[in-house]
């Protein structure tokens with residue numbers, strides 16, 4: 001991995017050496033192939049190959065993936081794999097691991113894989129091995145975690161810290177909150193962990209309602225330390241703390257720490273940079289839960305648990321980097337996502353974790369997938385003539401079954417599903433886990449094979465009701481079945497999706513690592529805030545709808 005960096009100019013040009021997507025021979029072949037398989041039913045595919053369920057399944061890095069219930073033939077896989085080759089995926093993977101500036105629109109490297117590299121690895125960025133820097137921060141986090149969990153780190157009044165509140169948004173919130181919920185089983189029970197993200201004051205008010213400021217520590221997590229929501233919440237937290245501690249300003253030092261890349265803004269806010277945990281501009285927000293942004297995770301599960309999680313990430317990284325594409329979990333999942341998105345026209349992917357602890361996993365994945373691949377131009381700035389990132393959504397099973405599964409089974413849209421379940425429960429209670437897993441297997445079976453009119457009729461259903469009760473089937477799914485939800489397994493799962501997103505983005509040739517699409521709304525909000533707060537009637541130059549909404553809000557606000 002110890003390699004020199006290419007000049008940005010060279011890297012910028014590199015993607016153009018790959019033909020535009022529609023001009024790649026495998027793409028045209030897939031278009032033709034799609035016409036031959038689009039109406040083939042999974043019933044037929046399984047009937048023709050009795051071993052399909054074993055054959056189209058792999059276990060890698062400790063994760064079992066059954067992808068047999070996808071609308072694919074061996075030829076589909078051959079062509080998708082050829083597409084990956086023609087898209088230069090191998091070269092792009094190497095470029096990422098080498099630290100090339102593959103985030104072309106921001107001219108940055110994308111090195112989240114360095115965050116979980118072992119201590120003795122070497123990854124060179126700007127002529128410097130970044131791995132020792134990563135481990136120095138991990139060591140600092142571990143030292144802080146030990147002091148906090150042992151009670152050596154005290155609050156301003158000498159009381160022990162019992163409550164930790166992470167203030168952040170986007171990648172500085174979704175990763176930490178998802179990981180906390182996912183790993184709650186391994187968490188320090190003597191402490192409470194809360195997460196404040198929304199600029200809606202209710203989020204903060206409810207988070208601190210029952211807390212004693214003397215026992216509360218805030219982790220202000222923000223890559224930039226300028227994000228409106230986070231800085232507003234951080235200032236409110238500071239006011240709340242000081243109000244509870246007789247306004248003693250030196251209390252800040254023992255109740256606030258920061259996670260950021262921006263030391264000067266941290267200092268400006270009043271947090272001693274000795275209590276700052278850094279990371280780097282080559283870590284994207286949505287790829288940062290394993291950086292210092294994961295400080296709350298480390299405090300909750302301890303440094304050893306965090307290390308296990310990083311090892312899980314790393315194992316999947318190595319699998320992605322080295323496994324042949326036909327046995328490469330992230331590559332296969334990424335290619336299948338492309339198959340449905342670009343050939344079947346599926347607009348969404350449902351992520352359905354049958355594991356209560358993963359209840360925030362779909363929300364986490366929404367930022368990871370949609371902020372990464374929700375793009376309309378290639379890295380070279382050319383408007384794409386194909387669809388890019390699908391919409392990801394989901395809820396934990398079995399709750400979703402009693403809500404939106406109706407549409408997945410019998411609606412008019414094709415919704416590929418990722419089912420995620422673990423062989424062992426962390427809370428084995430009677431028959432619960434067998435029932436839970438039975439539901440996973442039942443759902444994938446029902447979606448794939450459905451129920452024919454003959455089967456419905458054979459049950460004595462009156463003719464008029466038969467159409468309502470039949471299930472067309474042929475609805476595709478992946479099933480991920482790791483052994484048990486551990487910190488290590490979580491790391492593997494997240495890295496699996498990170499690299500699947502990479503695979504998709506590289507085939508579409510978009511920059512999966514920028515997020516310019518969030519800028520316009522942010523900038524307009526900055527203009528509108530003073531217009532809402534102006535004591536005199538402001539001159540409004542928006543469109544008539546926005547002007548009317550602002551005036552109406554001002555009027556309602558004034559009327560109390």
Ligand SMILES: O=P(O)(O)OC[C@H]1O[C@](O)(CO)[C@@H](O)[C@@H]1O
Nearest residue numbers: 170171172222223224227285518
């Ligand atoms: O960590 P920061 O700088 O506060 O940014 C928070 C989030 O805002 C975004 O920049 C845009 O929503 C995300 O990419 C990022 O995770």
